[in-house]
Amino acid sequence: MLLNLLLVGLTVSTAFAQRDEAFEEYLRQQEEAYEAYKEEVTKQYQEFLKAEREAFKKFQEEVERKWLKFIGSTEKDWVEYRHNLNVRTKVDFEKGEAWVEVLVNSDPQEEVARLKQAVAELVNDRGTTSDYEVRMPDGTVDVPKPLSDEPVLSRQLRTSDGKPVTEENAEVFASEVVREPYIKREEVVGKDGKRRTKLSVRFPLVPDHLRVRAQKYADLVHQYASKFQLSPPLVFAVIHTESHFNPKARSPVPAYGLMQLVPTSGGRTAYRYIYKEDKVLPPSYFFVPRNNIELGCGYLHYLRTRIFRGIQDDRKAIYCAVAAYNTGPGNVARAFAGKGSLKKALPLVNRMAADEVYDRLRRKLPYRETRKYVEKVFNRMPLYRDS
Structure with missing residues (x-):
């Protein structure tokens, strides 16, 4: 009887061991498959980046052939080219200033008329998500799309008598700002060797342009702040610091858009976290x-x-989290533990008061940019308490 029980026990334990081995093998296979998939996604994105860089370089060269110097969108500047690259507009969303430039080689009256037309077009410009097409790894083409459902500068310009500039009075506004004392002329010799005349004019946005742009995104900020248990003023302050609410913000990294997401790091992590899918996302x-x-x-x-x-x-x-959004968790750990070890850093954080943690980040983060970033975000939160 005892022998039978021992045999039964041995059989059961062997079965469990075999089942555990099979389960471990299944987990190993799943992990290997996921790692292979991640590598493939990364490879695809590297291919896309190469294609994107080539498209950008070609576009830059085309601009320089006419303008000599290339200007593109940055974190705070929105730049567009139109009319076969003969019109360039730039809006500095930090300073609240707009520039309109045109290349001409016609008579003086036509020159001024073209500059006025370019100003009026900027008033109604919805922007584009890109200045050029890029072929994706799957063979599809990422084509430029409208950047906004409404003019990017909606409610951010006023006529001399204080009226909001709209499509209806855009030409009136253009006539006000394109006047001889304000028009700047200079000769430009592009890389194609041709001499052209560049006319430009500069004018300010309304004083509260930042608030106006922030209000455009208020519904989205509140929606996703609620979904992800964040304070709306915090989200507004992050966008303010990252892009000054520039919808075409782009950094050299490159990071894209209002909250300056890097597709290969924060953007990819966030998409996988939310949608449980790892994939290549184009800048658009x-x-x-x-x-x-x-x-x-x-x-x-x-x-x-x-x-x-x-x-x-x-x-x-x-x-x-805000510091890590800018510089990564490893650098946050270094501010507390001297090394990029969260395991060592987190107990130290827990032993500190909140004000001590904030002060430590402002003083000890490895990069000055991130130290200032943390200050800016939390100093700007009060601006959005009522947003």
Whole structure:
């Protein structure tokens, strides 16, 4: 009897062992498949980046053939080229100034008329998500799309008598700003060797242009701040600091859009976190405000609830998450533990008061840019308490 029980027990334990081995093998296969998939996605994105760089270089060379010097969109500047690259507009959303430039080789009266036309067109310009087409790894083409459903400068310009500039009075506004004392003329010799005359004019946006742009995105900010358990003023302050609410913001990294997401890091992590899918996202995806704000808020939530989940106080965790949004979790860990080890850093954070954590980040983060970034974000939050 005892022998029979031992045999039964041995058989059962062997069966369990075999089942565990099979399960472990299944997990190993799944992990290998996922790693292979990640590598393929990364490879695809590298191919896209190469194609994107080549398209950008070609576009830049075409601009320089006429203008000599290339100007493109940045974190704070919105730049567009129109009319076969003969018109260039630039809006500095930090300073609240707009520039309109045209290349001409005609008579003086036509020159001024073309400059007025370019100003009127800027008033109604909805922008584009890109200045050129890029072929994606899957064979599709990422084509430029409208940047905004309404004019990018809507409610940010006024006539001399204080009226908002709209499509109806755009020509009146253009006549006011394109006047001889304000027109700048200079000769430009492009890289094609041709001499052209450049006419330009500069004019200000309304004093509260930043508030006007922020209000455009208020519904989206509140929607995704609520979804990801964030303070709306925090999200507004992050967008303010990242892009000054420039919908075509682009950094050299490159990071894209309102919340300046990098497709290969924060953007990819956020998309996988929200949608449970790892995929290549083109820049045009990040220039859609809804997409950008959703991923930006999702990434902040991921940092707060996954990376810094070991921080017991929410205020301290938010300080660290905002710093990591700009510089990465490893550099945040270095501010506390001297090395990029979260395991060592988090207990130290938990032993500090919230104000001490904030002060430590402002003083000890490895890069000055991030130290200033943390200050700017939290100093700007009060601007959006009523937004």
